[in-house]
Amino acid sequence: MVDRVKFKDIEVSRLGLGNMRLPVKTPIKREANPMIDYAKGQELVDLAYENGVNYFDTAYMYHAGKSEKFIGHALKKYPRDSYYLADKLPIFMCPKQSDMEKIFNKQLSRCDVDYFDFYLLHSLDGKNWAKCKKFGAVEFIEQKRKEGKVKYFGFSFHGTVDDLKEIVASHHWDFAQIQLNYLDWKNQRADEQYQILTDAGIPVVVMEPVRGGKLAEPTKEVKELFNKNNPDRSYASWAMRFVASHDNVMTILSGMNAPEQMMDNINTLTDFTPLTDVEFKVCANAASLLNKNDVIPCTGCDYCADCPKGVKISSIFAAYNKYKNGEATGDEVAAEYAKIDVKANACVACGKCAQHCPQQIDIPNLMQKTMLDFFE
Numbered sequence: 001m002v003d004r005v006k007f008k009d010i011e012v013s014r015l016g017l018g019n020m021r022l023p024v025k026t027p028i029k030r031e032a033n034p035m036i037d038y039a040k041g042q043e044l045v046d047l048a049y050e051n052g053v054n055y056f057d058t059a060y061m062y063h064a065g066k067s068e069k070f071i072g073h074a075l076k077k078y079p080r081d082s083y084y085l086a087d088k089l090p091i092f093m094c095p096k097q098s099d100m101e102k103i104f105n106k107q108l109s110r111c112d113v114d115y116f117d118f119y120l121l122h123s124l125d126g127k128n129w130a131k132c133k134k135f136g137a138v139e140f141i142e143q144k145r146k147e148g149k150v151k152y153f154g155f156s157f158h159g160t161v162d163d164l165k166e167i168v169a170s171h172h173w174d175f176a177q178i179q180l181n182y183l184d185w186k187n188q189r190a191d192e193q194y195q196i197l198t199d200a201g202i203p204v205v206v207m208e209p210v211r212g213g214k215l216a217e218p219t220k221e222v223k224e225l226f227n228k229n230n231p232d233r234s235y236a237s238w239a240m241r242f243v244a245s246h247d248n249v250m251t252i253l254s255g256m257n258a259p260e261q262m263m264d265n266i267n268t269l270t271d272f273t274p275l276t277d278v279e280f281k282v283c284a285n286a287a288s289l290l291n292k293n294d295v296i297p298c299t300g301c302d303y304c305a306d307c308p309k310g311v312k313i314s315s316i317f318a319a320y321n322k323y324k325n326g327e328a329t330g331d332e333v334a335a336e337y338a339k340i341d342v343k344a345n346a347c348v349a350c351g352k353c354a355q356h357c358p359q360q361i362d363i364p365n366l367m368q369k370t371m372l373d374f375f376e
Helices: 027-032 038-050 062-075 099-111 126-135 137-146 161-170 190-199 220-229 235-244 259-268 277-291 313-324 330-338 363-375
Strands: 004-007 010-013 015-018 055-057 084-089 116-124 150-157 175-179 204-207 249-254
Touching: 004 249, 010 015, 010 249, 015 038, 015 259, 038 062, 038 259, 055 249, 062 084, 062 099, 084 099, 084 137, 099 116, 099 137, 116 126, 116 137, 126 137, 126 161, 137 150, 150 161, 161 190, 175 190, 190 204, 220 235, 220 277, 235 249, 235 259, 235 277, 249 259, 313 330, 313 363
Parallel strands: 015 055, 015 249, 055 084, 084 116, 116 150, 150 175, 175 204, 204 249
Antiparallel strands: 004 010
């Protein structure tokens, strides 16, 4: 059974099931939000639950709203007080203040629950936080807590260190969710974000521990480095152990879409053994090796979807990164790119995608320059 961590008056599993990357029936067209494979998804939820996972995370926009409906369906077979459900308010999808109420009620309906155990302001940065203040989002959710529809209140974060300091100081938060892994520890100043939250006494939920799967299948050089130090551990387990070795981490969300991925994470986080000082240095060396490659920091979250022109943004970036990481030859990448139905040349640089990218990637510029030069 996976380890559990004390949080206030409850115990939360150290591993949480993220429902942003559920099994789908046509994965090559993920940006078009294909139908979730309910049978495979249910198998994963059952496997998680049976092994002690009790934290399940979803969001309004995941799988174009299909994620919330799926996880509500999948968990319905279990007693409501035996698991914790986390959902998020996407302030960036609220043109009007009244939209907060509409979205919240729709989320309850989709998940088929009366309350959320954990509820977050979604993807905060300076711009989204300003909108939260304008619309009174904190007060709105606190009212939902008084009504018994929210138990614990936090936020997920994709902004600057200064943004985080302001947000942390503004309210008494129960928890916060940040992107943390051994590559972003320095690249995206996750070390500073973690310390700010720790100093404020705010428990941390971690997203992207294996960076959208990139750290589960790293470059050849990184694989050799890990194999030299411990050939019996999976590459993903190095990433998960790096995160779990930080004391203020409450739960690590992983978008596991295959049973073998889940069991690897469960085994890693059962009777957990933190990294040694030597192993921390190995992870730092792995990050240095990965930073040598000219890759695009896309995690495949698909917050950029749906593109008005249908450009398959994350699929294009994934193909490009495979070549830059040495995972595929030029011919193999060209063949993969050929299967993508709407390519980089369809981009009109409207900028809609970049507005929602948590990694703050200049997508239009990359599509119109780098991707066209590389692929076409």
